[in-house]
Amino acid sequence: MIQIKNLHKSYKMGSSSLHVLKGINFDVEEGELVAIMGSSGSGKSTLLNILGMLDGADEGEYILDQVPIKNLNETKAAKYRNKFLGFVFQSFNLINYKSALENVALPLYYQGIPRKERQVFALEYLDRVGLKDWSTHLPSELSGGQKQRVAIARAMASRPKVLLADEPTGALDTKTSYEVMDLIQKINQEGKTILVVTHEPDIAHMCKRIVLLKDGVIIEDKKVDQVLASAHV
Amino acid sequence: MFNRDRWREIFETIGKNKLRTFLSGFTVALGIFIFIILFGLGNGLKNTFQEFFLDDASNAIFIYPGRTSMPYKGFKANRRIEFKNEDVEDIKQNFPMFTEYVTPRITRSELTSFKNESNTYTTRAVAPGHQFIEKTILMKGRYINQMDLNKKTKNAVIGRLVAKDLFKKEDPIGKYIDVGSTVFKVVGVFQDDGGDNEERYIYIPYTTRQLLEKSNDKVGQIIVTFPKELGHVGAVAFEKSLKKFFKDKKSVDPRDPNGIYFQNLTDDLKQSQQFAVVLQLIVSFVGLGTLIAGIIGISNIMVFVVKERTKELGIRKALGATPRSVIQMVLQESVFITAISGYVGLFLGIAVLKNVGLSLEEYFIKNPFIDFGTAFAATIVLIIFGAIAGYIPAKRASRIKPIVALRDE
Ligand SMILES: Nc1ncnc2c1ncn2[C@@H]1O[C@H](COP(=O)(O)OP(=O)(O)OP(=O)(O)O)[C@@H](O)[C@H]1O
Numbered sequence: 001m002i003q004i005k006n007l008h009k010s011y012k013m014g015s016s017s018l019h020v021l022k023g024i025n026f027d028v029e030e031g032e033l034v035a036i037m038g039s040s041g042s043g044k045s046t047l048l049n050i051l052g053m054l055d056g057a058d059e060g061e062y063i064l065d066q067v068p069i070k071n072l073n074e075t076k077a078a079k080y081r082n083k084f085l086g087f088v089f090q091s092f093n094l095i096n097y098k099s100a101l102e103n104v105a106l107p108l109y110y111q112g113i114p115r116k117e118r119q120v121f122a123l124e125y126l127d128r129v130g131l132k133d134w135s136t137h138l139p140s141e142l143s144g145g146q147k148q149r150v151a152i153a154r155a156m157a158s159r160p161k162v163l164l165a166d167e168p169t170g171a172l173d174t175k176t177s178y179e180v181m182d183l184i185q186k187i188n189q190e191g192k193t194i195l196v197v198t199h200e201p202d203i204a205h206m207c208k209r210i211v212l213l214k215d216g217v218i219i220e221d222k223k224v225d226q227v228l229a230s231a232h233v
Numbered sequence: 234m235f236n237r238d239r240w241r242e243i244f245e246t247i248g249k250n251k252l253r254t255f256l257s258g259f260t261v262a263l264g265i266f267i268f269i270i271l272f273g274l275g276n277g278l279k280n281t282f283q284e285f286f287l288d289d290a291s292n293a294i295f296i297y298p299g300r301t302s303m304p305y306k307g308f309k310a311n312r313r314i315e316f317k318n319e320d321v322e323d324i325k326q327n328f329p330m331f332t333e334y335v336t337p338r339i340t341r342s343e344l345t346s347f348k349n350e351s352n353t354y355t356t357r358a359v360a361p362g363h364q365f366i367e368k369t370i371l372m373k374g375r376y377i378n379q380m381d382l383n384k385k386t387k388n389a390v391i392g393r394l395v396a397k398d399l400f401k402k403e404d405p406i407g408k409y410i411d412v413g414s415t416v417f418k419v420v421g422v423f424q425d426d427g428g429d430n431e432e433r434y435i436y437i438p439y440t441t442r443q444l445l446e447k448s449n450d451k452v453g454q455i456i457v458t459f460p461k462e463l464g465h466v467g468a469v470a471f472e473k474s475l476k477k478f479f480k481d482k483k484s485v486d487p488r489d490p491n492g493i494y495f496q497n498l499t500d501d502l503k504q505s506q507q508f509a510v511v512l513q514l515i516v517s518f519v520g521l522g523t524l525i526a527g528i529i530g531i532s533n534i535m536v537f538v539v540k541e542r543t544k545e546l547g548i549r550k551a552l553g554a555t556p557r558s559v560i561q562m563v564l565q566e567s568v569f570i571t572a573i574s575g576y577v578g579l580f581l582g583i584a585v586l587k588n589v590g591l592s593l594e595e596y597f598i599k600n601p602f603i604d605f606g607t608a609f610a611a612t613i614v615l616i617i618f619g620a621i622a623g624y625i626p627a628k629r630a631s632r633i634k635p636i637v638a639l640r641d642e
């Protein structure tokens with residue numbers, strides 16, 4: 001599903017430049033659930049943003065679902081994001097004046113799906129994350145865990161190939177974190193490829209594979225026995 | 234533009250961001266409103282001015298008799314000059330190419346009455362040409378004519394307000410009024426754009442006045458009109474030769490400023506036209522200033538709006554909004570709000586102008602108005618500049634990478 005070869009990324013900071021990713025090589029098969037770990041500043045978010053086409057790499061190859069991702073202009077990147085990718089962020093990033101349902105329907109709007117269908121779809125996905133009854137609520141009326149579930153529903157609504165989650169549980173307490181991980185595991189069980197950036201070892205062990213980043217390179221990449229979140233809920 | 238779904242998305246955004254909508258809408262509406270009010274008031278000032286200064290013919294020279302202040306040709310100083318009928322004829326005969334109408338005017342104040350109503354009015358004893366000098370507009374009947382002059386008839390043409398004062402609702406034509414204890418028949422009623430005072434005059438034949446005053450041949454003043462084609466320079470030249478001729482005829486020292494007075498209305502006209510140009514400039518300047526202030530206002534609000542929406546736009550981009558669709562959304566929203574509130578301001582402004590229109594006359598503002606074309610154009614200009622003002626920050630926002638917009642501060 002994802003193939004990365006020799007990926008480099010530096011940030012220019014005035015005259016000096018900060019080399020963040022120093023040659024990343026890694027493949028992800030369809031249906032995998034990968035945790036990306038590493039200390040703060042090791043480049044996890046940078047990697048995920050490049051995978052998400054929110055940012056461009058300086059060097060290297062990136063193939064997503066057999067499509068080489070290169071020479072992207074903003075418009076093309078937007079279309080690919082819409083078609084291939086779903087995002088979940090630590091800070092939820094819901095649009096605060098839109099209801100839960102409208103937030104979930106938004107990527108479908110950019111796919112050009114008619115309004116009626118959008119709403120049916122969106123409600124279906126809200127139901128899947130257990131928030132059907134909250135569809136008319138604004139984000140400010142939802143708890144952190146609920147917000148993140150709306151965000152996951154939104155990421156799933158566009159039926160992406162890959163779900164990218166940057167510290168999805170970073171702002172949540174343990175119990176809520178496990179509920180969110182339970183949801184992610186269920187989505188994964190349906191066959192979706194998911195990458196999760198996390199600091200927390202317990203969250204990482206709820207994935208099927210852990211990739212450890214340090215100073216811009218992968219120092220460890222191992223399969224793990226998945227801990228089911230439902231056991232802790 | 235005509236994508237229904239996009240409009241719905243925009244309406245939702247507008248509806249749910251009331252403060253933002255209100256702020257931008259209010260600025261635009263206020264801008265247009267003030268523009269229309271100021272422009273209208275400026276026009277009102279101009280109207281008052283034109284009424285004051287431009288109601289009479291401008292191609293006229295008034296000649297008044299005075300007292301000499303220098304001895305000349307054996308005459309002592311301080312001699313009273315008087316005009317006579319032959320002077321009028323002499324002017325006509327000596328300047329046939331330069332004169333249109335030459336008319337005497339003898340002014341007297343007379344107690345005038347009809348039935349039980351009476352009042353003191355100014356009578357002007359004139360010749361038919363006088364009608365064109367004052368731009369007198371007849372409402373009913375006729376003006377003084379040559380027959381009146383020849384037969385020295387006791388016919389009078391009265392002003393609209395004289396008719397109103399004395400006759401109330403009655404039709405004055407054919408009725409007899411008492412003017413300074415002589416009975417005159419009313420043959421005409423006139424109006425005059427020069428204001429109330431001008432409509433309280435009574436015109437009678439100058440020959441009749443002379444008959445009443447012991448059959449003399451004295452004339453109070455002489456008014457000469459010349460062809461407009463002379464232009465300002467021609468008019469000044471004509472005045473000069475007329476002065477020379479007339480002073481010579483009346484034995485007044487050419488250097489004596491007091492024996493005979495000449496007033497050339499083209500001088501007034503020139504001054505008043507310059508003043509009108511200045512007024513027009515002020516009105517345009519104020520209008521332009523308001524428009525510019527409005528444009529700056531919208532630009533600021535658009536910058537603010539886009540800044541406030543940076544994160545939202547970042548989210549939309551992460552979810553698949555193309556830069557183009559981001560620009561389109563921001564612009565369409567702002568143009569929609571500007572257009573709607575622009576027209577609200579437009580109609581409010583026009584409505585207010587209409588309503589205050591009559592009550593401002595005492596402040597020298599008459600009939601303030603803005604022609605619809607100007608108002609409409611101003612609104613369009615504001616909408617276009619609103620769009621341009623929105624385009625720049627929208628474009629910038631569309632270029633921001635979503636990660637930058639989404640970065641937690
Ligand atoms: N836009 C940017 N401009 C400059 N430097 C950046 C930028 N984004 C990230 N960096 C730097 O790159 C390095 C890696 O950042 P990154 O966000 O990928 O780390 P991370 O592994 O996600 O850390 P954390 O666990 O704290 O989220 C950091 O030193 C960061 O300061």
Ligand SMILES: [Mg+2]
Pocket residue numbers: 044045046166
């Ligand atoms: Mg990070």
